[in-house]
Amino acid sequence: MADSNFYLGRIFDAKTAKVTAQAIQYDPADLTTHAVVTGMTGSGKTGLCIGLLEEAALQGVPAIMIDPKGDLTNLLLHFPDLLPQDFQPWIDPEIIRRAGVTPEEAAKEAAESWSKGLKEWGIDKERIRALQNSVNFAIYTPGSDAGIPVSVLSSLAAPDLDWGSNRETLREKISSTVTALLGLVGFNDLDPIRSREHILLSNIFETHWSEGKDIDLTELIMQTQSPPFQNLGALPVDTFFPSKDRMVLAMSLNNILAAPAFEVWREGEALDVKRLLFTAEGKPRHSVFYLAHLSDGERMFFVTLLLSAVETWMRTQSGSSALRALLYMDEIYGYLPPTAVPPSKGPLLRMLKQARAFGLGLLLATQNPVDIDYKALSNAGTWLIGKLQTERDKNRLLDGLESAAGGIPRAAMDKLISSLGKRVFVLHNVHEKAPVLMQTRWAMNFLAGPLTRAQIPALNQLVGAAPQTDPAPAPVTRAESQPQPSVEALQPVAVPTQAAVAQPAPVRPVAPAPQKADGSVTKPALPSGIREYFLPQNYSLPEAFQSAQKTMPPQAMIQGVIYRPALLAAAQVRLLDRKYGVDTEITRAALIQAADAKGIVRWEEFTYNGPALDKIENAPVASARFGIVDLPFNNPKQMTALQKDFTDWVFRNSETTARANAKLKVFAGPDITAAEFMKQCAESAREACDAEIEKKTATLDRKIRALEDRLGRERSELHEDQAELQNRNIESYANLAELGASLFGLTRKKSVTTQFTKHRLAQSAKAQVQESQETIDRLSADLESLEKERSTIEAEITKRWGSIVSEVDEITVKPKKTDVYVNIFGIGWAPYYIVQTNEGALELPAFGAER
Numbered sequence: 001m002a003d004s005n006f007y008l009g010r011i012f013d014a015k016t017a018k019v020t021a022q023a024i025q026y027d028p029a030d031l032t033t034h035a036v037v038t039g040m041t042g043s044g045k046t047g048l049c050i051g052l053l054e055e056a057a058l059q060g061v062p063a064i065m066i067d068p069k070g071d072l073t074n075l076l077l078h079f080p081d082l083l084p085q086d087f088q089p090w091i092d093p094e095i096i097r098r099a100g101v102t103p104e105e106a107a108k109e110a111a112e113s114w115s116k117g118l119k120e121w122g123i124d125k126e127r128i129r130a131l132q133n134s135v136n137f138a139i140y141t142p143g144s145d146a147g148i149p150v151s152v153l154s155s156l157a158a159p160d161l162d163w164g165s166n167r168e169t170l171r172e173k174i175s176s177t178v179t180a181l182l183g184l185v186g187f188n189d190l191d192p193i194r195s196r197e198h199i200l201l202s203n204i205f206e207t208h209w210s211e212g213k214d215i216d217l218t219e220l221i222m223q224t225q226s227p228p229f230q231n232l233g234a235l236p237v238d239t240f241f242p243s244k245d246r247m248v249l250a251m252s253l254n255n256i257l258a259a260p261a262f263e264v265w266r267e268g269e270a271l272d273v274k275r276l277l278f279t280a281e282g283k284p285r286h287s288v289f290y291l292a293h294l295s296d297g298e299r300m301f302f303v304t305l306l307l308s309a310v311e312t313w314m315r316t317q318s319g320s321s322a323l324r325a326l327l328y329m330d331e332i333y334g335y336l337p338p339t340a341v342p343p344s345k346g347p348l349l350r351m352l353k354q355a356r357a358f359g360l361g362l363l364l365a366t367q368n369p370v371d372i373d374y375k376a377l378s379n380a381g382t383w384l385i386g387k388l389q390t391e392r393d394k395n396r397l398l399d400g401l402e403s404a405a406g407g408i409p410r411a412a413m414d415k416l417i418s419s420l421g422k423r424v425f426v427l428h429n430v431h432e433k434a435p436v437l438m439q440t441r442w443a444m445n446f447l448a449g450p451l452t453r454a455q456i457p458a459l460n461q462l463v464g465a466a467p468q469t470d471p472a473p474a475p476v477t478r479a480e481s482q483p484q485p486s487v488e489a490l491q492p493v494a495v496p497t498q499a500a501v502a503q504p505a506p507v508r509p510v511a512p513a514p515q516k517a518d519g520s521v522t523k524p525a526l527p528s529g530i531r532e533y534f535l536p537q538n539y540s541l542p543e544a545f546q547s548a549q550k551t552m553p554p555q556a557m558i559q560g561v562i563y564r565p566a567l568l569a570a571a572q573v574r575l576l577d578r579k580y581g582v583d584t585e586i587t588r589a590a591l592i593q594a595a596d597a598k599g600i601v602r603w604e605e606f607t608y609n610g611p612a613l614d615k616i617e618n619a620p621v622a623s624a625r626f627g628i629v630d631l632p633f634n635n636p637k638q639m640t641a642l643q644k645d646f647t648d649w650v651f652r653n654s655e656t657t658a659r660a661n662a663k664l665k666v667f668a669g670p671d672i673t674a675a676e677f678m679k680q681c682a683e684s685a686r687e688a689c690d691a692e693i694e695k696k697t698a699t700l701d702r703k704i705r706a707l708e709d710r711l712g713r714e715r716s717e718l719h720e721d722q723a724e725l726q727n728r729n730i731e732s733y734a735n736l737a738e739l740g741a742s743l744f745g746l747t748r749k750k751s752v753t754t755q756f757t758k759h760r761l762a763q764s765a766k767a768q769v770q771e772s773q774e775t776i777d778r779l780s781a782d783l784e785s786l787e788k789e790r791s792t793i794e795a796e797i798t799k800r801w802g803s804i805v806s807e808v809d810e811i812t813v814k815p816k817k818t819d820v821y822v823n824i825f826g827i828g829w830a831p832y833y834i835v836q837t838n839e840g841a842l843e844l845p846a847f848g849a850e851r
Contacts, residue, residue, distance in 0.1 A: 004028075006055035008048070008427075010121075012437040014419045019439040026052075026382075028059055028323040030431045031361030034352060036377055037425075038369045038397065039386025044423035046071045047447060048384060048440040049328065049365055053286065056326050057134045058127075062277035062284040063326040064310060066303060070292045070450035072330055076137045076459045077446040080129040082118075084111040089458070090448040110446070117442035128444045135284040138465035139456050142265065142302045143294055147456040148467050149268025150289075152305055156205075157214040157270075159312040169315060172346055173308045174205040179343035180304035184297055185252040189340075196241045197249050200224065203232060217257060217266075218520050218628070224250040225525030243525065250525075269467050271306060273313035277325050280468065293453045296334075300342060303335060307347035310360070314351065317358045324359030327351070333368040336376055345373075352379045369393050374400025385417055385426040394418075519562045519625035523829075526629065527636045531826030533568055534617040535610050537561065537846045544833055544844040559834040561846060562625040566593040567601075567633055568828025569646045570613055573654040574819040580658035582669035582813045588650045589613060591828060599632040599642055603649045609849045613824065620829060633827055643825045651820050658811040663804045664688070669813075681805045689801035693794050700790045704783060711779040718772035725769050728762035 005025040012019050035052075039045035053075060056063055065072050079086035088107035096106045118124070141147035156177070161170060175192050178201045182190055192198045204223045208215040215223075224246055232240040256262050269275070276287040289306065291299050310327055317324065329335065335344040351362055356379075364380070366372055370393060383401065388394045394417055398410050416426045416435060428435040451459065460466070526532055545552035570589035575582055589608040595601050620626075632638035656670045659677045664684045668677045831846040 004059070006052060006059070007441060008051060008055070009423075009438045009440040012424050012439045014416075014437050017421075024427065024436070024438045026055075026427075026429070027431065028056065028061060028361075029321060030382055030429055031323050031326065031363065032321065032356045032359055033381025033430065034355070034362040034364070034379060035382035035384065036380045037363070037365040037384040037386070038367065038388075039384075039425070040367055040389040040393070042422065043367075043386035043388075043420075044425070044440055045365060045367065045386050046074075046330070047423065047443050048386070048425060049330065049363065050075060050443050050445055050447070051441055052363065053326070053328060054131055054444050056323075057131055057284070057286055059323075060134060060284050061323055061326055062135065063286045063328060064273070064276055064306070065286065065288045065328040066291065066306065066330060067288050068291045068299060068331050070290060070452065072288050072328075073139060073290060073451040073456065073459055074443075074445050074447050074449075075286060075288060076139065076463050076465075077448060078128055078132045078444055079111075079114075079446060080125050080132055082111050082115045082125065082128075084108040087111050087114070087446055090446060090451070090455075092449060114442075114446060118444065121442040123442065123444060131444050135286045136279055136465070137286050137288070137463045139288045139290050139460055140269070141290050141293070141453065141456060143262075143298055144453060145264055145267070146293075146453045147290055147460055148465065149264055150302075151268050151270050152265050152302060153217050156216055156220065158209045158212050161312065161315060163210045163212070166315065169311075169350075170209055171202075171206065172350060173312060174202050174209065176304050176308050176343045176346045178202050178205065179346075180301045181253070183343060184301040185255060186297075187252070188297075196245070199232060200227065200237075200241055200246070200249070203227070203229065217253070219522055221250050221253045221257070222520040222522035222524050222626070224253060226522055228522065243528070247525075247527070271309040273309050275468055290453070290456060292450070300335075300344060303329075304343040304347065307344055307351070311347045311351055314355055314358045314360050317360075319357050320359030322359055323361050326361050326363060327355075328363040328365075330365050332364045332366050333371060336364070336373050337371055338373045338375070345376075349376050352376055369397040369400075372400075381430040383426070383428040385420070385428070386424070387420040387422065388417065519627045521623075521625055523563075523620065523626045524565075524629045524634075526827060527634060529636045530634070530639050531824075532829065533824060533826060534563070534620050534829045535568075535831060535847045536615050536617050537621055537831045538611045538615070538850070539846050539848055541833060541835065541844075543848075544835075544846055547848050548844050550842075550844075553837050553839075555838055556842075557836050559836045559841065560623065560625060561621055561831050562627065562834055562843070563620055563829035563831055564593060564627045565629045565633055566591050566828045566830050567595060567642065568608075568616075568824055568826065569603075569643070569822070570608075570824035571647065571650045571820055571822045573650060573815050573821075575654070575656045575813050575815050576819065577658065577811075577813045579667065580660055580669065580811050580813065581667040582656065582658045584656060584669055584671060586654065586656065587613065588654060589824070590646070591830070593830065595632055595642075597631040599635075599638040601642060601645065603646060604653070610830075610847050611850060616824070616828075621831065624831070626829070629827060639826070643822060646825065647820055647822055650822075651815060651817055654820070655812050655814045658813050660809045660811050661804070661807055662809065663807060677808070678805070681808070685801045685805045689798055692797050692801070696793050696797060697790050700786055700793070704786045704790065707779055707783045707786065711776060711783060714772055714776045714779060718769065718776060721765060721769040721772050725762070725765035728765045 004027075006028055008024045008026050010019050010024060011022040037045055037049055039048075050072070053063060053065065053072075065075070067073065077090055084104065084107035087110040088103055091103065091106050091110060093103075096103055099106060101109070118128070139147040140150050142150040142152055159170060159173065163170060175198075178198055179190065179192065181201070182188075182195075182197055187195075187197055190198050192202070201220065201224070204220060204227060205215065207228050225243070227237050227246075230237060256265075277285055279285060289302075291302065294302065332348075335342060336348050337345070348362075351360065355362060362380075364377075367389075369388065377400070385397065388397065394414070397417070398414055401413055402410055413426070413428075413435070416437060419437070420426065423440045425438055425440065426435050427438050539547060541556065541558055542552055545556070568589075568591055570587060573586050573588060575584050575586065577583075590603055590606040591608045591610060592601060592606050632642065658670070659668045659672070659674070660666070661681050661684075664681050666677070666681050666684050668680065672680075833844045833846045835842045835844055
């Protein structure tokens with residue numbers, strides 16, 4: 001055997017019905033013109049294909065294999081030592097039971113059979129060992145973690161191809177991808193030219209890919225609701241595809257993300273064809289994609305994505321006439337039909353026409369030769385035809401082969417096909433002179449038959465297969481908000497223009513994220529009637545760290561901003577009661593970042609501690625990402641019910657306190673302090689007190705004034721009487737002196753009568769003084785009595801009004817329903833910084849109360 005060729009079997013002599021000793025040597029370069037293998041169940045088709053893949057492995061040709069039934073898992077069952085214990089775990093227990101032997105006996109029989117078969121076909125243990133070491137084998141299980149899981153959503157990333165020079169190819173890839181995606185969610189048999197769904201999604205893909213930008217499924221869903229363009233063709237988007245209908249499509253696509261069963265589709269290795277074909281060290285790989293566990297729709301979806309990924313990789317390669325890689329499909333029924341156009345057909349057709357130039361060979365097998373597109377397969381240079389089940393199968397195949405296989409005469413091919421038995425195939429290679437009959441060689445791998453998903457972990461373990469992983473990026477974590485005191489009910493307090501109740505944005509757990517935050521660059525479209533607001537990014541990075549009570553590392557750097565949706569509600573409440581002098585406005589506000597899906601909110605448990613409400617913006621910052629809006633925030637009916645509930649809550653829990661002194665008729669609202677109110681009461685009481693005192697003492701005051709006037713006159717008279725008395729006394733003393741002098745003959749004698757007259761006058765003046773003094777004493781006593789009476793009255797009145805000052809009542813003033821005005825209610829987009837540090841990515845609130 002030439003080392004450079006594939007050893008497929010030996011020439012079969014149709015006349016003697018025996019295999020000859022002449023080996024079939026197949027040039028692997030001929031596979032660049034592709035090969036088709038067909039044959040009924042039991043014809044040996046699977047053994048032939050496995051043998052061909054074994055030869056490819058020995059030649060170091062990497063391969064990607066699509067296995068819909070589980071047969072290709074046998075490619076990992078190579079046992080160079082041919083020991084029974086190696087075979088035993090893989091023998092079907094049902095076969096053992098039917099044979100009526102023990103597992104050990106069955107294993108011994110299998111080992112002996114394989115040893116004998118390999119020897120007859122000239123294959124030694126060293127060749128099996130060479131097969132074992134030639135390539136790295138692995139089984140991938142999209143939609144399951146039984147094998148190596150596959151992240152199919154990575155296929156939505158922009159291909160590494162220049163848009164300008166590969167526009168047609170990339171549009172074909174977009175069409176196939178969109179068709180597969182829509183088929184997965186139940187939109188089948190869509191015409192890419194007529195389907196609104198297909199046209200919309202295709203344009204979204206083209207918008208991103210033409211700019212070299214990736215798009216993930218979340219972003220695709222968001223942009224289905226809010227397309228990144230205004231028109232589709234000549235019509236506005238909303239005219240061509242109304243928002244309500246786009247929401248139906250978005251919800252269907254969202255089921256992929258929402259369904260727990262689809263979670264595994266988003267995990268695992270990306271569909272990186274280069275990594276599927278070669279290890280990081282450059283060693284070839286044979287990667288088997290096990291699809292037996294998937295539904296028909298899921299298989300079509302995945303196969304289309306895989307074929308598109310292979311096609312994209314192919315176009316990044318340089319030209320080659322040698323076989324660079326092999327793509328094998330174990331059953332193409334349904335993927336390449338003659339009339340229908342499933343999403344898989346496009347990439348298959350293009351690769352059948354163009355893969356040869358890049359050294360990519362397609363090996364396609366089917367046991368149903370009726371329903372395949374022979375026109376498409378006219379590019380296949382090799383045909384391997386085994387025993388067919390019915391005459392109809394043979395005639396359909398012959399019809400197709402007349403043009404597809406290089407113009408073989410129908411009669412000659414009919415004769416060859418009719419002579420086929422088990423493991424005997426017609427080999428027609430356009431690079432050879434004529435078709436030949438061949439019998440396939442013994443497979444080096446143990447053909448245990450289709451294996452189940454439960455056996456795949458052991459298979460991968462048998463060959464040491466494991467996911468090819470890159471170093472995991474540091475997780476994105478969300479900083480804890482500053483601890484707050486216990487939450488109390490929103491108490492009614494007067495505030496000027498902003499909310500008085502507040503609470504920092506609650507912190508939610510964040511899953512690890514690669515290099516960028518989660519969310520979408522497209523703001524989710526909100527249903528009609530739901531308003532939205534954007535809290536301002538009013539914290540600097542140091543303030544964000546300070547608010548989160550974290551130390552800011554020197555290397556911290558803002559990578560971007562992501563807006564998280566919350567329910568922002570605020571109401572202006574007018575409290576009016578003219579009787580009590582109350583006319584004020586207060587604000588009630590709440591920020592709720594997570595609510596019960598049923599729409600139940602305990603408003604008193606949420607507070608708002610963000611920027612002033614009058615600083616809320618109407619647009620996000622540039623290049624921001626957005627979180628997903630979940631229930632109940634994206635449900636108009638629930639939001640309407642929540643607004644009504646908020647309004648009722650504000651009405652029931654909004655009040656203010658007025659102060660009142662009913663006796664003084666002094667009232668004050670919440671804008672007057674207690675000290676100012678008491679001052680007003682004191683001034684009013686003093687005025688009332690003075691008025692009452694004046695009224696109650698008016699008569700006394702008149703009497704007192706009259707007594708004071710009379711007392712003044714009496715005192716004047718007393719003064720005059722005292723002067724008169726003094727003069728009379730002087731005269732009397734002078735007369736007595738003169739009288740004495742006359743007696744002693746010193747002077748002329750005076751009349752005794754004159755002397756007595758003067759004495760009498762002096763006594764009269766004295767009596768008048770005494771009378772005046774008595775009158776004054778009496779009047780003074782009367783005045784003192786009146787003044788004492790007045791003081792008693794004044795003290796009693798003053799005491800009484802002094803006690804009235806402290807008679808203050810607090811009056812609760814509540815609003816009317818018509819006085820509650822909800823001026824803000826809807827989605828409040830709260831900005832968070834995505835901060836990169838040496839320890840990974842961190843998410844910090846970029847908003848908060850003014851500092």
